[in-house]
Amino acid sequence: MSHTLPLDVGVVFAHCSAQAVAATVGADLLHIKGPAIDQSLLGAGGDLPRRRRSMDADVLVRPRDVGRFIDGMVSAGWRVAYPFEDGSPFTHAATMVHPDLPSVDVHRSFPGIYLEPREAFDRLWRDRTSTELGGIDCSVPAVSAQRLILLLHAVRSRSRGDIDRVWQTASDAERDAVSLLARELRSEVALAAAVGELERFRSHREYDLWRALRDGERSRPRLWLARVRAEPTWRRRVRTAVSLVRPKPARLARELGHPPTTGDRLRATSKLLRTAVKDVTKGRARTVTGRR
Amino acid sequence: VSVNVAYRRPDHLAFVITDDEDAPASYLFPLPAGPAHRLEGTAALIWSLAVEGESDVPLAVAELLENAEVSDIRSTVEDYLRYLLRERFIEEIP
Numbered sequence: 001m002s003h004t005l006p007l008d009v010g011v012v013f014a015h016c017s018a019q020a021v022a023a024t025v026g027a028d029l030l031h032i033k034g035p036a037i038d039q040s041l042l043g044a045g046g047d048l049p050r051r052r053r054s055m056d057a058d059v060l061v062r063p064r065d066v067g068r069f070i071d072g073m074v075s076a077g078w079r080v081a082y083p084f085e086d087g088s089p090f091t092h093a094a095t096m097v098h099p100d101l102p103s104v105d106v107h108r109s110f111p112g113i114y115l116e117p118r119e120a121f122d123r124l125w126r127d128r129t130s131t132e133l134g135g136i137d138c139s140v141p142a143v144s145a146q147r148l149i150l151l152l153h154a155v156r157s158r159s160r161g162d163i164d165r166v167w168q169t170a171s172d173a174e175r176d177a178v179s180l181l182a183r184e185l186r187s188e189v190a191l192a193a194a195v196g197e198l199e200r201f202r203s204h205r206e207y208d209l210w211r212a213l214r215d216g217e218r219s220r221p222r223l224w225l226a227r228v229r230a231e232p233t234w235r236r237r238v239r240t241a242v243s244l245v246r247p248k249p250a251r252l253a254r255e256l257g258h259p260p261t262t263g264d265r266l267r268a269t270s271k272l273l274r275t276a277v278k279d280v281t282k283g284r285a286r287t288v289t290g291r292r
Numbered sequence: 293v294s295v296n297v298a299y300r301r302p303d304h305l306a307f308v309i310t311d312d313e314d315a316p317a318s319y320l321f322p323l324p325a326g327p328a329h330r331l332e333g334t335a336a337l338i339w340s341l342a343v344e345g346e347s348d349v350p351l352a353v354a355e356l357l358e359n360a361e362v363s364d365i366r367s368t369v370e371d372y373l374r375y376l377l378r379e380r381f382i383e384e385i386p
Contacts, residue, residue: 005319005328009308013321013328016306020323076324100326134306134321 007055007102011035014057014101016134017076025072027065030124031138032107033058033153036131038143041150041166058093060107060141062125063117070094070106084108086248090227112152112190114206114232120185144177151178151194152187156213167195206230299342299349299373299382309340320381329381338372342382349373 005013015031022029034054061069070080073096081103082095090111096104109117127142141149147166154162167175182191192198193210201207209226217223231240252260252268260268301307306321318336320329331339338353346352350369354362376382 004330006310009310009319010328012308013306013319013326016321017324017326020304024324077326098326100328134308135301136306136323 005100008035008053010100010102011054011057012134014098014104015059015138016136017078017098017101018057018059018073018104018106019133019136019138021072021076021078022059022061022065022069025065025068027069027072028062028121028125029065029069029139030060030121030128031058031131031133031140032060032110032146032149035133036138036140037150038131038140038146040143041146056095056103056105058105058107060110060121060124062121063108066106066108070096073104073106078104082248082250086250110149110152111156112187112210114186114189114230115184123181123184144174144181147174148178148181148185148187148191152190155190155193155210158214158216163194205232298345298347298385299377300345300385301343302380302383305381307343309336322380329379335372338369339376339381342373342376345385 012035015034015036018029019031021027034057036058074080078096078098080094081097084091084094088111090109092109092111093105093107096106098104109120113120115123124141124145125139127145128139129142130137131140132138140146147170150162150166153159154166167178170178179188179191182188189198189201189204189206190210192201193214198207198211198214209223209230211217212223212226217226228240249260249265252264256264304323306323308319310317310319316332316336318331318339320331320339321327334353334357337356338349341349341352341356350366351362353369354360354365357365373382377384
């Protein structure tokens with residue numbers, strides 16, 4: 001990124017570039033987080049509300065449009081640094097980079113929302129509104145949806161301040177709107193993790209995962225298990241289980257400095273599993289120690 | 293470039309004006325691929341006045357820069373407007 005371009009400005013231009021590409025290729029795009037957040041969610045007090053500082057631009061793309069959107073971004077000088085399967089364990093976002101701008105995280109779904117991504121996008125798109133970023137009109141989710149997205153993200157990033165700002169200061173009506181939307185998007189468990197009501201959902205399959213995320217669980221196998229359990233179907237559980245123990249090719253290539261060979265991948269998988277086993281062993285030791 | 297021609301920002305141009313008191317600047321980014329450009333000081337002022345639709349930009353600049361005579365700066369400002377037009381950072385309102 002250029003040294004003379006302030007990060008805040010670069011993030012805005014990254015949103016604008018994504019919006020221009022979406023318009024060109026006919027992709028539906030919602031700008032989320034960072035400078036796309038509604039002013040009303042940025043905090044109260046005597047200071048003028050400032051756009052939330054962000055390191056990158058986040059966009060949510062209609063799932064059926066993701067392929068052509070990414071192709072369009074590539075035509076505009078962007079490059080896929082991390083494909084979906086190499087991103088977070090949720091495999092929800094691909095990271096695209098540009099020589100002069102901060103990166104863009106292209107989301108095809110949002111962690112914590114368990115409604116099918118196509119239906120979830122439809123629901124968010126239906127109530128969309130718009131904001132101006134860098135002089136360009138950009139579609140954003142409705143304010144209640146922005147509030148929900150910030151809360152779900154805050155659980156994973158353990159941002160207590162975000163939760164306080166967008167939930168504790170919300171009116172009853174605003175909270176009701178978020179809760180209603182969370183039910184529609186099947187994100188009640190993740191929302192409950194954010195707002196301190198997770199114990200109401202002990203019997204839900206997503207409970208373990210969101211408790212682990214809320215508590216900052218560091219044991220890899222525990223997180224793996226919780227992620228697999230949280231998936232709604234066997235097919236998705238198997239796919240998640242495989243993806244979690246498979247080393248990420250793009251990350252591996254970056255570490256190695258060359259495209260990974262079969263041997264490299266096997267060694268990386270073994271290393272991941274050894275780390276997991278070590279974590280389990282440590283966990284057992286802690287348990288034994290605790291019982292003394 | 294002529295008097296009584298109004299300009300506007302082209303649709304393809306994103307911009308951010310920073311309000312840093314030490315170094316106010318206008319950043320311009322031709323969509324979708326850039327590159328970004330930074331206009332500082334008087335350059336940023338001329339661009340801003342132009343895209344705000346001032347019909348006589350040199351006069352508006354002279355009024356804002358106290359102690360400046362429009363006759364002294366007109367040709368310089370018009371040269372810069374020509375540069376902005378050439379780079380497609382502004383366009384004439386038809």
